[in-house]
Amino acid sequence: xxxxxxxxxxxxxxxxxxxxxxxxxxxxxxxxxxxxxxxxxxxxxxxxxxxxxxxxxxxxxxxxxxxxxxxxxxxxxxxxxxxxxxxxxxxxxxxxxxxxxxxxxxxxxxxxxxxxxxxxxxxxxxxxxxxxxxxxxxxxxxxxxxxxxxxxxxxxxxxxxxxxxxxxxxxxxxxxxxxxxxxxxxxxxxxxxxxxxxxxxxxxxxxxxxxxxxxxxxxxxxxxxxxxxxxxx
Numbered sequence: 249x250x251x252x253x254x255x256x257x258x259x260x261x262x263x264x265x266x267x268x269x270x271x272x273x274x275x276x277x278x279x280x281x282x283x284x285x286x287x288x289x290x291x292x293x294x295x296x297x298x299x300x301x302x303x304x305x306x307x308x309x310x311x312x313x314x315x316x317x318x319x320x321x322x323x324x325x326x327x328x329x330x331x332x333x334x335x336x337x338x339x340x341x342x343x344x345x346x347x348x349x350x351x352x353x354x355x356x357x358x359x360x361x362x363x364x365x366x367x368x369x370x371x372x373x374x375x376x377x378x379x380x381x382x383x384x385x386x387x388x389x390x391x392x393x394x395x396x397x398x399x400x401x402x403x404x405x406x407x408x409x410x411x412x413x414x415x416x417x418x419x420x421x422x423x424x425x426x427x428x429x430x431x432x433x434x435x436x437x438x439x440x441x442x443x444x445x446x447x448x449x450x451x452x453x454x455x456x457x458x459x460x461x462x463x464x465x466x467x468x469x470x471x472x473x474x475x476x477x478x479x480x481x
Contacts, residue, residue, distance in 0.1 A: 260285055260286055260287040261285060261286050261287065261308050261374065261375070261378050262287045262307045262308045262309070263280050263286055263287065263288055263307060263308070263310070263311060263374060264288075264289045264291070264292065264298070264302060264305060264307035264309075264311070265280075265288070265290070265291045265292065265310075265311050266292045266295060266298045266310065266313060266316065266321060266324065267291070267292075267293070267311075267312070267313045267316075267340075268293050268294060268315075268316050268317050269313070270293070272313075272363070273291055276311065277291055279367050279370065280374075283371050285375070286371070286374070289305055289307045290302070290305050290307070294316055294317055294318055294319070295312075295316050295318060295320065295323065296318055296319060298310075298312075298324060298328065299327060302328055302331075302332065302335075303331040303332060306332065307332075307335055308334075308335065308336065308378055309336045309338060309378055310328070310332075310335055310337045310338070311338050312325065312338070312339060312340065313339075313340060313341055314339055314341040314343055314348060314352070315341065321341070321352075322339075322348075322351050322352050322355045322357075323355070325339075325352065325356050325357050328356075329355070329356030329457065330456070333456060336358045336359070336377045336378060337356055337357045337358060337359075338358065338359035338360070338377055338383065339352045339357050339360045339361065340361050340362075340365070341360075341361075341362065341363060342362065342363050344362060344385075344388060349388060353457075353459040353460060353462075354459075354460055356456055356457050356459075356460065357457070357459060358381075358382050358458055358459050359373055359376075359377045359381075359384060359459075360383075360384045360388050361373055361383065361384065361385050361388075362385045362388065365385055376427075379427055379428075379429075380427050380428040380458070381425065382458055382459050410452045411449065411452055411453075414445065415445055415448060415449050415452070417435060418435070418442065418445045418446060418449065419449050419461060419462075419465050420465075421434060421435075422458055422465075423462045423465050428442050428443065428446070446458075446461075449461055
């Protein structure tokens with residue numbers, strides 16, 4: 249896939265933007281164009297336009313708003329993730345309530361940032377998500393951790409029973425925010441072995457992203473698969 253060419257050392261991270269506000273889109277575009285190590289691949293003013301073009305453009309990272317005209321950003325991520333499994337999706341939004349956060353994570357987003365995020369932090373978050381992390385604005389991360397702590401003591405999903413002890417260790421480190429290379433170092437295993445464990449975890453938990461796996465491991469109520477998101481979001 250084309251995304252592979254953006255993961256090699258020395259080449260740029262290809263980013264696409266989905267944002268209906270032209271002024272906000274211009275600011276984000278300028279930030280990425282001027283940033284070392286990034287390439288602005290495309291800009292889209294609606295989810296519908298992105299759905300038509302992104303599967304062919306194959307960006308490494310997509311930065312998307314939630315409140316879009318027509319189809320909202322969460323539903324767009326849900327549809328795009330199946331077509332672009334190697335692409336990482338980061339929400340950039342004004343919403344910081346738990347419902348929006350967890351709907352976005354279960355749809356396939358790997359990061360969640362608020363729109364007041366400064367340029368340096370936003371670019372750092374894009375690098376982090378491209379390296380296997382799940383960047384979140386600090387107060388968003390605290391809400392996720394609080395929910396994780398509240399629910400972790402009472403397992404509520406049968407898929408966890410199929411995880412091996414080592415897979416549980418890997419998933420626990422994922423939930424703590426470790427990067428793949430940090431998991432490898434912590435468990436004294438190779439990076440390819442970490443990738444194998446994570447692929448098996450995804451298969452057993454029936455998820456498609458790190459954020460979905462962590463949310464499910466935390467036993468957070470996420471609603472049923474395919475649930476319709478409020479069109480007004």
